[in-house]
Amino acid sequence: MLLLQTAFVLSCIGAFRDPVPHRIPLAITVPTTQIADDAFYQLALLPGEPVNPLRVTDEAAAVDQIHSRQVDGALVLSRSGNEDLLLVAGGAGPLLAKELATHVIVSERRQGRTVRVQDVVPIAPGDKRLLSSFSLVVGWCFGGILCGSVQAWGAGRRPAGSRASVTTGVLLTYSVVAGLLGSLVARTLLNAVPGEFWALWALGSLLVLAVGALTFALYELAGALGIGLALLLVVVLGVPSSGGVYPTELLPTFWRAVGPSLPPGAGVDAVRSIAYFHGAGAGGPLRALSAWAAGCAAVILLSGGLASRVRPPAPQTGRRP
Structure with a gap:
């Protein structure tokens, strides 16, 4: 830590x-x-x-x-x-x-x-310096890490054969609800982030799913160390390079290079596209998030299937006749 x-x-x-x-x-x-x-x-x-x-x-x-x-x-x-x-x-x-x-x-x-x-594209009154948009993305990323970590903590208590499917189902359900609640707070309740509500909801769900799946997939590959790797990618590298504090064009070379491909950077860029440009320019960030979500979900499913095959049979405790 x-x-x-x-x-x-x-x-x-x-x-x-x-x-x-x-x-x-x-x-x-x-x-x-x-x-x-x-x-x-x-x-x-x-x-x-x-x-x-x-x-x-x-x-x-x-x-x-x-x-x-x-x-x-x-x-x-x-x-x-x-x-x-x-x-x-x-x-x-x-x-x-x-x-x-x-x-x-x-x-x-x-x-x-x-x-x-x-x-010609002024900022909404409730989104000064685009901090509301940035905060929404950070909140969604935090929720994804939290959900993935909780699933990792409970993974050992589940049967190996059903662990992958249960985890994937929980991540999907949580992502949809988290995307909805974040959009309701930022768009409807506080009127801070403009843009199409349904588009924000879909983006939030995809972002939470990508980060949650990344967290659990790294746990499957590296154990407890995987949670630290997820924090390294999403928080340590992802948040400073996301463009939420300083735009990507103002960042040093390393952060400018890695930011758009990491979930926070893709999320910030997509939120701005939806909120202020009617979705223009959101294609690249959405493809990046989809690749993270699909790739990490595949790792979860494959590792779960492998675990169920290699798990040794339960020992026989009863007496032979």
Whole structure:
């Protein structure tokens, strides 16, 4: 436990101590070739590559790419005059929008231009800094670990032949109820996380199932050590790299690389897609969670079947006639 605690402190501090933007995708409209080229190259040559500029035809195309989560913002260059328009998406992360605006403003000043910032995907009043969305995901992950750990604790009391099927059934039932209750609290009771209720419920159920199945599958493979491995993946590595505190584009290389593939990161990304982008961009995170759930469920079922085959017969205590 001390090792996990120390590792969690190390992971959090390592991820959060120096947030630096890295290649934030930004659409740039093309009113005239000269202006577009100047803006494009000024942004592309910023030290550290904080912005990844991409050309689009007009403002409508730029807005469409923001809402489809292909880019995190758009610089709409003025056809006449020196004042441009920067479109940002607070729903993708307010810190991300702030960093994007900071670097665009610096680049525009170098060209003698000014920029006006407009948020086209504002955050819901009850989801300041997207902390309600992040808290919902953390709660679901905690529930999955708790359910998987309880199942592991009771696994030795069940017959080997039925352990896998009973555990899978309990995990499925718990996941559905946990997804429902989390959505009711966050979406209906507190009105903190917007988006389609049924989509949030389905996502929560899948996330809880993935984390619960991961916890029990690692227990089946490594015993009590497996619970620690689950905590390492989900809490120690998963929470700091999830993008819930700092957006993924602001994290150091290691956390930026592992975050989207771990359950917390996939959950945070999917919740934001459902809450603020009508589900756009949720496909990748949902596939990642489905892979975790299906792969770990397969491990549980296979290990349960193997255990029932290799378990020795009960000793005969009665006398022979």
